[in-house]
Amino acid sequence: MSLLSIEGLRVGFRGANGGVIEAVRGVDFAIAPGEAVGIVGESGSGKSLSMLAVMRLLASPARATGGRVIFDGADLLQVGEARMRAVRGRDIAMVFQDPQSSLNPALTIGRQITDVVRAHQQVSAGQARRIAAEALERVGIRDAARRLDAYPHEFSGGMRQRALIAMAIACQPRLLIADEPTTALDVTVQAQIVDLIAELRRDLGIAVIFISHNLQLVSEIVDRVVVMYGGKVVEDGPVEAIELAPRHPYTRLLRACVPSLVGPVGPLVAIEGAPPRLGRMPAGCPFSPRCPRAVEPCASEMPEMVGEASRRVACWRPQ
Amino acid sequence: MTGPLLSLRNVTKSFPQGGLVDRLLGRETRFVALDDVSLEIARGDVVGIVGESGSGKSTLANLAVGLARPSSGEVLLDGEPLSALMRDHGGPWRRRIQMVFQDSSSALNPRKTIGRCLTETLALRGVPRVERGQEALALLTLVGLGPEMAPRLPHELSGGQRQRVGLARALAMQPDLLIADEPVSSLDVSLQAQVINLLSRLTRELGLTLLFISHDLALVRTLCTRIIVMRKGEIVEQGACLDVLDQPTHPYTKLLIAAVPKGIAGRRSPGQPDAMRAAAATSQTRDEFHGAA
Numbered sequence: 001m002s003l004l005s006i007e008g009l010r011v012g013f014r015g016a017n018g019g020v021i022e023a024v025r026g027v028d029f030a031i032a033p034g035e036a037v038g039i040v041g042e043s044g045s046g047k048s049l050s051m052l053a054v055m056r057l058l059a060s061p062a063r064a065t066g067g068r069v070i071f072d073g074a075d076l077l078q079v080g081e082a083r084m085r086a087v088r089g090r091d092i093a094m095v096f097q098d099p100q101s102s103l104n105p106a107l108t109i110g111r112q113i114t115d116v117v118r119a120h121q122q123v124s125a126g127q128a129r130r131i132a133a134e135a136l137e138r139v140g141i142r143d144a145a146r147r148l149d150a151y152p153h154e155f156s157g158g159m160r161q162r163a164l165i166a167m168a169i170a171c172q173p174r175l176l177i178a179d180e181p182t183t184a185l186d187v188t189v190q191a192q193i194v195d196l197i198a199e200l201r202r203d204l205g206i207a208v209i210f211i212s213h214n215l216q217l218v219s220e221i222v223d224r225v226v227v228m229y230g231g232k233v234v235e236d237g238p239v240e241a242i243e244l245a246p247r248h249p250y251t252r253l254l255r256a257c258v259p260s261l262v263g264p265v266g267p268l269v270a271i272e273g274a275p276p277r278l279g280r281m282p283a284g285c286p287f288s289p290r291c292p293r294a295v296e297p298c299a300s301e302m303p304e305m306v307g308e309a310s311r312r313v314a315c316w317r318p319q
Numbered sequence: 320m321t322g323p324l325l326s327l328r329n330v331t332k333s334f335p336q337g338g339l340v341d342r343l344l345g346r347e348t349r350f351v352a353l354d355d356v357s358l359e360i361a362r363g364d365v366v367g368i369v370g371e372s373g374s375g376k377s378t379l380a381n382l383a384v385g386l387a388r389p390s391s392g393e394v395l396l397d398g399e400p401l402s403a404l405m406r407d408h409g410g411p412w413r414r415r416i417q418m419v420f421q422d423s424s425s426a427l428n429p430r431k432t433i434g435r436c437l438t439e440t441l442a443l444r445g446v447p448r449v450e451r452g453q454e455a456l457a458l459l460t461l462v463g464l465g466p467e468m469a470p471r472l473p474h475e476l477s478g479g480q481r482q483r484v485g486l487a488r489a490l491a492m493q494p495d496l497l498i499a500d501e502p503v504s505s506l507d508v509s510l511q512a513q514v515i516n517l518l519s520r521l522t523r524e525l526g527l528t529l530l531f532i533s534h535d536l537a538l539v540r541t542l543c544t545r546i547i548v549m550r551k552g553e554i555v556e557q558g559a560c561l562d563v564l565d566q567p568t569h570p571y572t573k574l575l576i577a578a579v580p581k582g583i584a585g586r587r588s589p590g591q592p593d594a595m596r597a598a599a600a601t602s603q604t605r606d607e608f609h610g611a612a
Contacts, residue, residue, distance in 0.1 A: 042507040186371040187534055191578040213508060217580040243583045257512040259537040261564060261579055267516050268541060271509035274477045 002030035002070070003207050004054070004092075004175060009067035011049045011058065013278070020065060021279040024050050025231040027067070028305070033174065036201055036208040038218030038239070040254070041228035044275050047211050050228075051177050053077070055094055056084050090120040093168035097180040099160035103152040109136070110148025113167045120171045135166040139196060158189035162196065169200060176200070177209045182217070194221055215254055219243055224310075227251045230276050230286025232302075237311035247318040250287045285315065293317045322398050323359035324528050325383060325416075325496055330356045330392035332378050352378040354552040355392070362495070365522050365529045367539030367560060369575065370549035376532045379549070380500045383530065384418045396496075414444060417489035421501040423481035427473040433459075433484050434469030440491040458487040463517060479510035483517065490521070498530040503538065515542055536579055540564050548572045 011024035024046040031037050039047045053064045056076060069076040071091070076084065088094075096102045104112060113132035117123065123131065129148065136144035139162040152160055161181060168176055178197060182190035198221040201208050212218045218225065218239075225242040227235045227250065235248040246252045256269035273290040282288055288298040297303075298316050305314045333349040341347060353375045360366055368376045381387040382394055385405055394401040396412060404412040420426040427436060437455035446454055456466050462483040473481055482502055489497055499518065503511040519542055522529050533539055539546055540560055547557040548571065556569040567573045 042509060187536075187578040188371065188574055191580075194580075214580060216582040216585075219582040220580055220585040239583060254508065257509055259512075259515075259541045261537050261540060261576060261581075265541055265561070267519065268512035270512035270516055272513070274479060274510065275507070 001032070003033045003035070005030040005068075005070040006050070006054065007068045007070065009050055009053060009069065010065045011046065011053050011062060012065040014061040014063070015279075022065070022281075023062070023231050023278055024053065025281070027228070027231075027233055029226050029233060029236060031175070031207050031209060034201070034205045034207050035224065036198075036210065036222040038215075038222035038225045039209060039211045039228060040213065040215045040218055040225055042213055042275050044230075044278065045228040046231040047228050048179055051094070051179060051209065051211060055088060055092065055177065057088075057094075086120070089116050089168075089173070090171045091173055092175045092177065093171070093173040094177040094179065095161070095164050095168050095181050097183050099157060099164050099184065100152070102164055103160060105152050108149050108151055109155070109163050110150075113148075113163070113170055116167050117170050131170055132166070135170040136163065138169065138200070139163070139166045140192075141166070156189075157185050158192060161185060161189075161193055165193075165196065165200070169204065169206065172204065173206060175207045175209065177211070179211045180213070181210075183212075190217070197221060214258075215242075215251075216258055227254070230281055232286060232314065233305065233312075234285075234287065234315070235313045237307075237313075241311055247313040248287075248315050249291050249293045249317075249319065252319060293319075323395075324362045324364075324397060325360040325530075326395045326398075327356055327358050327379075327382070328393045328395065330382060330389045330394060332375075332382060332387065333390050351552050353382070353389075356552070356554055357392075358547065358554065358557070360496070360528060360530065362528055363526055364545055365543045366531065366545045366547060367543035368530065368532045368547045368549060369534060369536055369539055371534060371575075373551065374549040375552040376549050377500055378552075380418065380498050380530065380532055383496075384416050384498055385413070386418075414492045415495045417492050417494035417497055419482070419485045419489050419497065419499040419502045421504060423478055423485050423505070424473060426485050427481060427488075429473050432470050432472055433476070436484065436488060437469075437491055440488050444492055454491075458491055461490065461521075462487045463513075477510070478506050479513055482506065482510075482514055486514075486517070486521075490525075494527075496528045496530065498532070500532045501534070502531075504534070511538070518542060536564060536575060548575070 007028055009024055009027040010022060012020035012022045015021050027050050041047045049062065052058050054069050054076065058064065064077050110129060110132050113135060114128040117128040117131050133145045133148055136147060141147055141159060141162055155163060182193045185193065194217065197208060200206055210218050210222055222239055225236060225239050226233055227248065229250050235251045242251060246255060253269060253271045257271055259268055271290055276282060276286050282299055284299045284301045285303055288294045291298065295317055303314045303316045305312045307313055330353055332353040333351045335342065336348045336350045368379065370376050382389055385401055388402065396404060404410060434455055437458055438451040441451045441454055455469065459466060459468055464480060464483050503514045506514065515538055521527055531539065531543055543560045546560040546563045548555050548569065550571050556563060556567065556572045563572065567576060
């Protein structure tokens, strides 16, 4: 039984002439309780927009234009705002890329966590503070009770991201969506945050959706990978299969263009060209203009996702 | 000339810290961004400078290009002190060191076409007006862009294309030394590879001396012959790139290497975190770790 199931999700921007420019063009995937799924793709692939649509956090002119997001038997795209507010932060929590702009600089860390706790639970101020301190401690911030009174500027970038994760887990959600949570951080801090997310998942049983442009990074902690390109899922499957036997040429190149710290040194494998621009998507496979394996139907007809539920690829000439 | 192209001799750069009140009361403290750094870069060297934010790598670049002056010590270009050369503001020394910046959108004037950006740069080098157009197109070709880019404005280009324009503009001056400060860190991985391959080709074909500043050890390994590892304003380790990365001696270099994502090879079974990372994770902030190291 899936925890969250996304079916045919579409997100579009209202254009100037009343038309709609689609950025997410029919995304399907599901996540089981306690599972960790990585969504990998470049900027503009629609990975963040899809998750913002799930959280109903899209800002105009972007809006969900189709599909369903099933959570607890209800379609989150259809439920009322009051119900959605109860889900957000309590059942599904989200952590964003830039910890600096996700925190209110004028409020203490403790106040910001207790606000979330008291919005979802009938607890006293003292209890909320205890819950907040526990959450901070859980994410590895020492001397948590005292740090509650600190302001965001007193924290380093890595500690701010830890504080945001503490805020996200304070109400014990069933699903944590982390949108490029380490991109703004130094590599050593990035490694710590990835370790922390893996640990929380293991200890608290939280399901995780980890969005990143870095396949190597997500592969360290997820069970399954969903590869997106041009607003569509082009391949998904167990992480081992995606890493060891990718079938879509894009996945294959995405893996190959990142250099390694071992092995011979040579020119990098580059993907020529650039990702398609919004509103100028090819009629067929979005990757076809850059694909070295593209053949006759690729540019004109979008291939269907084929395969079993756990291992799918959308390509006319999979490898 | 046989001596080093660029040398830093005991260079320190510090900035005042604290508010105005502190300064008025004489309680000023200084943040040391670069601490007594000496290094030499020979002609044709392709040097990677790695380290985290606050390690002083960008300060080093700014000093080398003359955007900042050292608090003490000296920067020498071909044996001549940059401080003396800088008295001549638009002097020929400026042409010889060029820089490519991290953020390609703020590095280009949004209201000037790509062609104009290049021809103006060529004018600065003293290229006759009649030759500028032709040479601008040659530069675009050199960095893998077509002539159709010339009439476009920066916002019409992708990030990767803009970064190529930044590179073409730097090359327009026919520099001896090119400094690239995190030139690909804001690009998608598929575009990163394109720019790195381009830099690699240019260093070979033009015999460029390149100072490549990055936090990405794997990119440095691909591109550079030498590596300098910096931490908190000091050089902690340097040497031939492959030697240092394959057999690091300083614990900080080892930590940086351990932090590079390794895909499924880097999967840790529960309860057995990577040893180096665990060491880092037990400290709360970078500063605490560095303090303890």
